[in-house]
Amino acid sequence: MIEPGSLLRSLSGRVTARNFHSHVINELGAGVISGRFPVGSILPNDAALMDEFAVSRTVLREALKTLEAKGLVEARPKVGTKVVKQSRWSLYDAQVLAWCLEAGPDEEFLRGLHNVRHALEPQAASDAASHHSGDQIRLMHYWLRQMELALNEPQSFCLADFELHRIIAEAARNPFIRALQGVIELSHALAYRTIVHEQHVVDLTPVFQKHYQLVGAIERGLASEAGLAMTATIEQDVQMAIDFPPSR
Incomplete structure (x- = not known):
């Protein structure tokens, strides 16, 4: 959750995430919006993401749940976490819109x-x-x-x-x-x-x-x-x- 005006305050420079949880959400969310993780693709497995972000499984799973609530990904049993199509993204969510600005x-x-x-x-x-x-x-x-x-x-x-x-x-x-x-x-x-x-x-x-x-x-x-x-x-x-x- 970001406060009203946070996006405008960040215009002079990218705001650093406050904690590991926020950092993982920001990096993965921005990655989905920018196309680093294309629609329809499967995110790297938990072990790879835990290693990339140096976080615990608990922090990673909570971050993925947040992204799923924003409509960017969905967890599929025996498949992994899939990036969903844009029509399901929560485009009234302020954080999703911030990632859209960053991606252009x-x-x-x-x-x-x-x-x-x-x-x-x-x-x-x-x-x-x-x-x-x-x-x-x-x-x-x-x-x-x-x-x-x-x-x-x-x-x-x-x-x-x-x-x-x-x-x-x-x-x-x-x-x-x-x-x-x-x-x-x-x-x-x-x-x-x-x-x-x-x-x-x-x-x-x-x-x-x-x-x-x-x-x-x-x-x-x-x-x-x-x-x-x-x-x-x-x-x-x-x-x-x-x-x-x-x-x-």
């Missing part, structure tokens, strides 16, 4: 990611305009202010940007939209990763202004305007990912 998602994945955001986040903004609480509006303004203060600090800016979207999803009062948290964070990571990692000088004022308009529409209860404003912020993320592709 393909065009089909990116298209699906953006389509999901376009389908659901504008609705979240519209619902938030109708259902927000006073505390949620105060939090939205807080994160807007953090964006404004971080116009010259891309990593802090993108964290505040994500937190603002997360509060809007909460204000929508829809558990299925709330479950998009990992998708939203991955989209922000894709938009900002090159800017943060390579320390590009970028004018983030237009991004701030779009979010300012978004919060204003939500605060005034303008559901239709809020939905359109959210669509504009999503399109900004897509364009930033295009304008600043990762270095090869």
